[in-house]
Each structure stands twice: as C-alpha cells, then as structure tokens.
C-alpha cells in the first residue's frame with residue numbers, strides 16, 4: 001500500500017481511538033500494535049517492550065519528574081500565596097493590582113515548575129478566591145490564572161522543552177533560555193487584557209478598597225526569599241558549570257523539597273506523601289505517554305509513513321509563511337485534544353525537517369510550538385488547566401472559566417504573530433548567553 | 439524481496455554512504471533484491487539495533503560492535519585502547535584469526551559480517567593538549583567506551599559518563615575538561631567551539647572502533663545464490679570505499695579544528711607506547727579477568743602485525 | 744471517590760475482594776514508584792557532589808538513576824490507573840447513549856487489556872532472555888540488565904490487573920463506564 005494512503009488511515013484510526021475514552025498512552029499502544037501486526041506481522045510485536053523501555057532510556061528525561069517535584073512540593077505550601085501577596089502589597093495603588101500580582105506570581109512560579117497544572121494550582125488556590133472577594137469578574141479571576149498557569153511550560157524549566165530537545169536533538173539549555181523573553185511578553189499581554197476587562201466589567205467599589213502600610217510591605221519580603229534563592233540556585237547550577245541542564249533538575253527538586261520541609265514546615269509524612277503522590281502521578285502519566293508515543297513513532301517509521309510524508313511535503317512548492325500557518329493550525333488542533341508531550345513527540349519527527357528546510361530556526365520553532373500547546377491547555381476538550389481551575393473553584397461554571405480564558409487565547413495568538421514578525425524575541429537571549437550558532 | 443537496514447547516522451556520514459553503496463550495487467545487480475535504509479535512528483536507537491538483527495526482526499545494521507559488549511563481552515575488544523595502531527593495521531586485523539574468532543561469537547547470535555571497517559578518533563582538551571597519560575591527571579574526562587574509561591581512570595583522570603550530545607554543553611560550562619570520541623562526532627557536535635587543543639588520529643592513534651555492516655545469518659542463508667553473490671560483491675566493493683574514506687575522515691576533522699583556531703597536536707609513537715603500557719595494566723587486565731578465554735583472544739589480536 | 748468506596752465494601756463478594764486486593768497492590772507499587780523517584784533525585788545530587796566538589800569519577804550514577812526512573816514509570820502505571828490519572832479524551836463516549844457507552848467501554852477495555860497482555864508476554868520473554876544470557880549494560884558498572892528489565896513485565900502485569908479490576912467495578916456497578924455520570 002502507498003505509505004501516504006496508509007498514513008491517512010493511521011491518522012483517522014488514531015483520532016478515533018484517542019477520542020474513544022481510552023487513556024492517551026494506551027490508545028497509542030493499541031494503534032501501534034494493531035498496525036504493526038497487520039503490516040509487519042506477528043513478530044514485530046515481540047519488539048514492543050524493548051522499544052517502550054528504550055524510549056525512556058534517556059538521562060534527559062529524568063529531569064521531567066524532578067522539575068515536577070519542584071513545582072508540586074512548593075505548591076503544597078503557602079509559598080504561592082506569599083508570593084502573590086507580596087506582589088499585591090506593593091501594587092495596591094495600581095488599579096487591578098491583584099490580578100497583576102497573580103499573573104506576576106504565576107510567571108515567577110513558572111520559573112520553578114516544569115509543568116503547567118502545578119503552576120495553576122499553586123497560585124490559584126489562594127489567588128482566585130481573593131480576586132473574587134475583591135470584586136474581580138469571575139471570568140478574569142479564573143481566566144488569568146488558567147492562562148498564567150500555562151507559562152509553566154514556556155518559562156524555564158519546562159517539561160515540553162525537554163521533550164522537544166530530546167526528540168529533535170537541540171540543546172535543552174538553549175531552549176530554556178529561548179522561552180524567557182516570550183514568556184515575559186505573554187505576561188505583559190495577559191496583564192493588559194486583565195486590566196482592561198477588570199476596569200470594564202469589575203465591581204468598581206470593591207476594587208478600590210484595600211491599602212497597605214510600608215511596614216506591611218517590607219514585612220512580607222523575607223517570605224519571598226526562599227523562592228528567589230531556589231531560582232538563583234538552579235540558575236547557578238545550570239549555567240555556572242556545576243551540572244548539565246538535565247542534572248540541574250535534581251538540585252532544584254532537592255532544594256524545593258528541603259525548603260518546603262524546613263521553611264514551610266512540611267515535615268509530616270502524610271503531607272510529604274501527598275507531594276510525592278502528586279508528582280508521581282503527573283510524572284508517570286507524562287512518561288507513559290512519552291514511551292507510548294515512542295512506540296507509535298516506531299510504527300510510523302517502520303511502515304515508512306514518516307519518511308514518505310516528509311518527502312511529499314518536500315516536493316510541495318509552498319510559500320514558507322503559508323507553510324508556517326498550516327503548521328500552526330495543525331498544532332493548534334492537535335493541542336486542543338492531546339496533551340503537549342504527545343503532540344510534540346508525534347509531530348516533531350515529521351515537522352522538524354519541514355520547518356528547517358523552509359529556513360525556520362528550530363529553537364524559535366520550539367517557542368511557537370510551546371505557545372500552541374499552551375493554548376491547548378486552556379481549551380476544551382482536554383484543557384488540563386481548565387480542570388485544575390474547576391477543581392480549585394468548583395462554584396465557577398466551566399463555561400465561565402472557558403469564556404474567561406478565551407481572550408487569553410487571543411493574547412497567545414498575538415504572541416505567535418509577534419514571534420513570526422520578530423524571531424529575535426526568542427533567539428536573542430540564548431544567542432547572548434551561549435554564543436551564536438552557525 | 440526487501441531487506442531492512444537500520445543505522446544511526448545522517449545521510450552525509452560515510453557509514454550511510456557505505457550502506458547506500460551496498461543498497462545501490464545490489465539493486466543494480468537485478469536479482470530481485472532491494473535494501474530499504476532507515477537512517478538517523480529513525481527506526482531503532484543506536485544501542486538497540488544488534489538484538490533485533492540477532493533475532494531476525496531486523497535484517498541489517500551498520501553499528502559499532504562494542505555496543506553489544508554487554509551481550510557478548512568479547513566484542514569489547516573491538517574498542518580497546520592501543521589495540522589498533524592505524525587504518526592499515528585495522529584492515530589487517532579485519533582479515534586476521536582474531537576477527538575469525540569474533541565472527542564465531544557473532545554466529546552464536548545468528549549474525550554475520552558483510553562489510554568490515556574501523557573508524558578512528560582522538561582527544562580534545564578544554565584548557566590543555568592531551569597526548570600522553572600524564573596530561574589527563576586530575577581532569578574530568580568523558581570517554582567513548584568502557585575500556586577507555588578504565589585506562590583514563592588508571593592515568594588519574596576522573597570519569598564523567600554522559601551522552602556524546604552532552605559533551606558540548608558540559609565543556610562549555612566547565613563540567614568537563616576533556617573528551618575522547620570519534621573524529622566524526624567531534625565535528626558533528628561542533629566540539630571545536632569549546633576546545634583549546636585537539637589530538638586527532640594521525641600516524642598513530644589510540645581510539646579505533648570497529649563498525650561493521652552486520653546481517654542476520656539465517657536471512658542471508660535463505661536468499662538464493664544469485665542474491666547472496668550480489669550482496670557479497672556489493673559488500674566487497676563497499677569495504678574498499680569504507681577504508682579509503684575512513685582514512686580521509688581524520689585529516690578532515692583536523693582541518694576543521696585548525697580552521698576554527700584550535701591548536702592541533704599529534705601523538706608520538708612514544709606516547710602511544712606509554713598509553714599501551716597503561717592499558718595493559720588497566721583495561722586489558724580487566725578484560726582478561728572478566729571474560730572467559732579473554733586472554734587468548736587478546737593475544738590473538740596483539741599478534742596481528 | 745471510587746477508591747474509598749472500594750475499601751469500605753472490600754469484604755463483600757469475590758469480585759469486591761479482588762478489586763480491593765488489586766487496588767492495594769497498585770497503591771503499594773505506587774509507593775515504590777515514588778520511592779524510586781526520590782532516590783533518583785538523591786543519587787543525581789550525590790553524583791554532582793562527587794564530580795563537582797570531590798572531583799572524582801562517577802561510574803554508576805547515570806545509569807542507576809535512568810533505570811530507577813524507568814522502573815518508577817512502569818511500577819507507577821497501575822497506581823496512576825487506579826487514581827484515573829492517565830489523561831484520556833472522552834469525546835465519543837459523551838456523545839453516546841448510556842447503553843452504547845457501555846458497549847464502547849467494554850470494547851476499548853478489551854483492546855486495552857489485549858495490548859497490555861501482549862506487552863506482559865513479550866516483556867517477560869525479553870526479561871527472561873536477559874536473565875538467562877546474563878546480559879549486562881556496556882558500561883564500566885556493567886549492571887545485570889535483568890534487574891531493570893524486571894519492571895517491564897511486573898509493571899504491565901499490575902496494569903493488567905488494575906484494568907481488569909476496573910472492568911469488574913463497572914460490572915458490579917461500583918463504577919460507571921469512563922467514570923461518566925449517567926445522563
């Protein structure tokens with residue numbers, strides 16, 4: 001059979017399987033096993049466990065559970081609340097200061113956590129009730145945290161950047177740096193929208209209340225210190241010659257666990273187990289998808305589908321920007337339904353050769369791809385962050401959360417457009433720190 | 439009939455060219471046989487290729503044999519410091535009694551060799567040149583292959599194990615002070631941007647790695663005699679090409695480093711002897727201890743002039 | 744929470760007992776997985792210390808932590824399944840009637856169990872080969888590979904048990920297909 005036609009059949013059956021309610025990882029295994037059985041014969045199935053194991057056999061992947069532990073250990077303390085409260089005490093004079101504080105706290109927290117749901121939960125637990133109490137519209141309260149949480153995978157460290165780095169053999173250190181400025185740009189865009197809609201739809205009387213003395217402002221600063229110390233420690237380990245980027249994650253995880261236990265008194269075995277359980281759950285979920293997506297890409301390659309698609313697209317004579325728009329639409333749609341790591345692992349081997357041959361920078365593309373994945377995190381049907389918010393604030397309807405998040409999706413689209421117009425937003429920092437590439 | 443060949447290299451690498459040459463020649467022979475190449479790790483990860491070949495799930499692979507050293511410990515002799523002096527010596531080794539013994543081990547796993555070939559490599563230093571054992575004392579080194587790790591540890595270096603893709607970053611941040619790997623890896627990972635000094639393979643070299651084109655034996659025997667003949671003829675032609683190109687690689691890598699402003703130095707025969715004496719007391723000794731019949735095999739290899 | 748329900752009614756009937764025991768096993772292996780991840784963190788930090796501060800060789804750490812992470816993933820599979828932590832997309836089930844949804848659930852579960860069993864069988868074979876032939880990793884450390892490979896058959900077998908327990912839970916009416924509420 002023609003590999004391209006076969007590819008189309010695989011695509012349709014994969015979509016059907018993944019939408020059938022079976023877990024994403026198992027679904028990928030089912031599809032891979034089925035096609036290998038039919039086209040490569042019974043013996044090809046013998047290899048599945050070896051391939052599964054081999055896809056996980058990478059030191060860089062180890063940083064995923066570790067960056068998740070960083071986030072979830074700190075998220076289980078009141079550090080997130082301290083963080084936005086400190087920002088809030090300094091920003092009360094600014095109208096809508098609370099939402100700005102929350103978004104700022106999300107960005108800072110994202111610098112410690114590799115995953116988005118953890119960022120969302122850490123800041124949202126205190127941030128959302130507080131914002132609603134103080135007259136912010138429900139949509140802004142929920143939407144800003146949902147969107148702010150997505151920064152977890154753009155601002156380093158980032159689980160998706162690690163996976164992209166492994167799949168495409170690009171430097172993870174460079175990828176991390178590339179996410180910094182676009183992350184800050186997104187924060188600013190989010191803030192602009194939040195301020196506008198708070199000013200337009202918020203409860204003006206409630207919004208005006210509350211002010212802090214200078215004493216209160218300085219009093220809270222020490223509580224932010226452990227936070228900054230962790231970030232500084234991780235940055236020093238990563239760029240200071242102590243450890244490789246993948247090893248740094250362990251330093252971060254250890255620092256966060258220690259800070260949570262010593263400074264935030266998280267020493268009770270039960271509380272510690274909750275942290276470990278949550279990190280184990282998220283890590284295993286992600287790593288299972290990574291291994292299964294690896295088996296899936298083995299199947300695609302074995303049936304010569306990957307190679308044929310890349311070849312076919314190579315023969316198409318399209319404008320590179322038309323190509324980029326098509327790639328973005330594809331990623332956006334895939335991101336609606338699938339968790340980020342699955343999208344990256346399944347599409348990177350096919351997309352990357354196309355992207356580079358069209359003259360786009362793989363580091364820059366990683367940022368564009370990540371923002372697409374962020375959109376997926378706050379859009380149905382699989383918007384992990386939406387469900388986190390729903391868990392934190394069950395009395396806000398999913399519809400309100402969703403509508404509140406939509407404008408932030410628009411901000412992300414604007415960010416992608418800006419990145420296309422000014423690619424150096426992503427590439428300037430890594431080139432500065434690590435030297436230009438050839 | 440279609441055979442599947444897997445390797446880990448890009449389509450510019452000479453090892454891909456060797457595979458491609460065999461595929462092209464076989465196709466031109468018109469014996470109803472074609473070879474489909476899955477390059478750049480697109481099918482299997484580098485270290486996962488030997489097992490499927492030995493079990494007939496994959497037909498052919500071009501792979502460093504020492505990757506399978508955990509399954510057949512004698513393969514570790516195909517990446518042993520100082521065992522090969524230069525490319526011509528390597529070619530004689532490929533035709534020797536020693537290689538016959540290694541091929542017997544392969545036959546136990548239902549694997550056979552189509553194309554023999556060795557590639558060489560050298561050392562880079564972040565701050566100083568590495569030519570003799572004394573140069574590595576106190577350095578954090580990354581070596582390709584466990585017998586090299588044993589030898590370097592014997593010279594007083596500390597060993598950091600990491601993937602060759604991490605060498606660049608580790609040297610940049612100072613985690614590593616030096617590394618040892620193949621000429622082509624040094625170039626493809628752009629290590630010249632981070633090194634002060636390069637010791638390429640030249641008149642003599644320490645690091646030689648045996649990277650043959652392997653095939654499942656049963657699959658080969660199941661082909662008809664015309665197909666077998668075509669495959670063998672193609673392999674013979676590819677083997678000559680492999681040797682010729684392998685020699686060029688080292689000079690090319692030295693040129694790349696020189697152009698990047700890196701100091702390029704050569705290892706003298708005296709340095710080589712010094713390393714080899716060190717290896718005898720470390721990696722050779724360990725190998726002979728660990729592998730039943732290892733000493734005899736080692737002697738066979740050392741007997742090749 | 745379905746997990747709690749199960750434990751309180753664990754004494755009724757063979758199916759409930761099975762569900763209870765499996766959920767207990769899954770929790771146990773989840774603990775093991777968490778422990779492995781924590782040890783990987785510790786060992787990696789130890790490695791950085793040995794290399795950066797003591798300037799000594801690090802021989803076994805890289806391999807050890809990678810194998811710990813892989814084993815943690817495999818041992819965690821069933822636990823995360825028990826917590827319903829594996830992301831899924833229930834777009835089609837939501838659109839279906841309760842009756843059709845049940846059929847679809849049994850069908851997909853059957854496929855899931857089949858692929859997981861295939862993994863168990865060949866993983867066992869792979870493990871057995873490594874054990875019998877005494878394969879080692881090709882590093883200086885040279886760890887016997889059957890040790891890390893053991894997590895493959897065991898992890899997938901526990902996942903199989905948990906999937907089967909989930910199936911029983913729906914049969915005895917303790918859980919609904921896909922955990923969705925009846926319309």
Ligand code: NA
Nearest residue numbers: 110113152157
């Ligand atoms: Na982050």
Ligand code: NA
Nearest residue numbers: 336376379382
């Ligand atoms: Na989504």
